[in-house]
Amino acid sequence: MPITIRHFESAVSRVLSSAHFINTHSQDVFVPQDGVKRAASQILRRMQSLGYSTADWKKHTLTPSIADAHAVEWIFLVDALNFSFWCDQPPSRQYSVTLDGKTYRGYWTLCAAVNRALAEGIPITDARYYAVASDEELARVFRGDEGTEPMPMLRERIMVLREVGGVLVEKHGGRFANLLARCGGSASGLVDLVAAEFACFRDEHEFQGRPVAMFKRAQILVADIWACFEGKGLGRFEDIDSVTMFADYRVPQALCHFGALEYSPRLWEHLRESEKTLKQLGEAKSPGLLPSGHPWEVEIRGNSIWAVECIKRCMEEEGTHVNAILIDFYLWDYSKEHSEEMKEIPIHLTRSINY
Numbered sequence: 278m279p280i281t282i283r284h285f286e287s288a289v290s291r292v293l294s295s296a297h298f299i300n301t302h303s304q305d306v307f308v309p310q311d312g313v314k315r316a317a318s319q320i321l322r323r324m325q326s327l328g329y330s331t332a333d334w335k336k337h338t339l340t341p342s343i344a345d346a347h348a349v350e351w352i353f354l355v356d357a358l359n360f361s362f363w364c365d366q367p368p369s370r371q372y373s374v375t376l377d378g379k380t381y382r383g384y385w386t387l388c389a390a391v392n393r394a395l396a397e398g399i400p401i402t403d404a405r406y407y408a409v410a411s412d413e414e415l416a417r418v419f420r421g422d423e424g425t426e427p428m429p430m431l432r433e434r435i436m437v438l439r440e441v442g443g444v445l446v447e448k449h450g451g452r453f454a455n456l457l458a459r460c461g462g463s464a465s466g467l468v469d470l471v472a473a474e475f476a477c478f479r480d481e482h483e484f485q486g487r488p489v490a491m492f493k494r495a496q497i498l499v500a501d502i503w504a505c506f507e508g509k510g511l512g513r514f515e516d517i518d519s520v521t522m523f524a525d526y527r528v529p530q531a532l533c534h535f536g537a538l539e540y541s542p543r544l545w546e547h548l549r550e551s552e553k554t555l556k557q558l559g560e561a562k563s564p565g566l567l568p569s570g571h572p573w574e575v576e577i578r579g580n581s582i583w584a585v586e587c588i589k590r591c592m593e594e595e596g597t598h599v600n601a602i603l604i605d606f607y608l609w610d611y612s613k614e615h616s617e618e619m620k621e622i623p624i625h626l627t628r629s630i631n632y
């Protein structure tokens with residue numbers, strides 16, 4: 278049997294080559310270059326008017342306000358669990374977490390629950406705790422407001438905590454900072470290390486017979502550290518601009534809104550119908566959910582990554598350098614601040630620990 282010498286390609290460059298392959302082989306999702314051009318000018322103008330930068334990361338109420346060793350463990354814990362917050366219940370019943378008088382939904386429920394646990398004296402960001410804490414203790418950490426659904430995919434989240442906590446305790450002295458110290462200031466190297474050490478971060482699929490990679494949570498983990506430290510100290514990465522957009526279910530909405538992403542009529546119809554069914558019948562019976570790895574899911578995620586790369590290149594051509602991370606963060610924040618407008622654009626809903 279010939280030994281195949283697998284040419285080692287870093288995870289981040291595999292994401293970019295996957296996005297290009299998906300874009301050139303998609304049947305239902307497109308990145309129209311005229312839309313990209315318009316989107317790039319609009320987004321650039323808005324980001325410049327806001328002075329949007331890494332400093333915006335710490336401005337959020339719930340993200341760590343001090344860039345220190347604890348912030349690194351906080352970011353690792355949150356990005357290990359940073360997936361699938363949507364639920365099919367009516368808004369009044371949707372999982373929510375109220376902290377300091379403010380009620381949070383979606384991604385921010387995770388941050389609120391973590392900060393609440395810390396305020397209650399629970400060392401939730403310490404791998405030596407969450408690797409072995411009981412299911413009941415962890416369910417209590419992530420408990421929702423009275424009368425709301427439990428946290429979506431709580432069982433999967435507890436399994437993720439056991440996995441990543443166990444690896445950190447057994448191999449890295451219980452701290453993600455020790456793994457971070459081994460990446461030699463390379464973002465791509467850190468993504469490789471995270472994908473090698475933790476199975477739950479390996480966001481890889483097959484598309485038309487070819488392996489494709491997205492590594493959404495591994496990349497946003499690196500990006501959050503970079504942003505929190507504003508590119509300095511523990512957050513200094515020489516190759517940070519190689520990191521791509523994070524293929525979630527929110528930014529595609531914003532990309533469609535700005536005209537940089539388009540769906541075929543049949544895909545648009547399917548997503549619209551599945552959202553309606555989801556609301557009427559509830560998730561259990563809804564035919565509409567896209568199973569993880571479905572071609573349409575891969576097309577939406579891969580083309581979202583490609584669209585942001587094209588927007589980035591358009592901005593370069595206009596003489597401004599903005600990396601994919603900041604474009605992504607801006608679009609995600611935009612989608613949350615304009616949720617009413619976003620309602621016009623259906624999202625692809627998948628039960629997945631990848632995003």
Ligand SMILES: Nc1nc2c(c(CN[C@H]3C=C[C@H](O)[C@@H]3O)cn2[C@@H]2O[C@H](COP(=O)(O)O)[C@@H](O)[C@H]2O)c(=O)[nH]1
Nearest residue numbers: 334359360361362383384523525526527528606609632
């Ligand atoms: N592409 C991308 N996806 C992101 C984020 C974030 C949080 N980042 C914020 C924190 C600091 C930064 O400044 C950002 O403002 C969460 N998500 C994903 O969204 C989904 C949750 O949506 P909803 O259910 O509506 O809350 C889910 O897949 C989650 O994994 C991002 O930045 N980019």
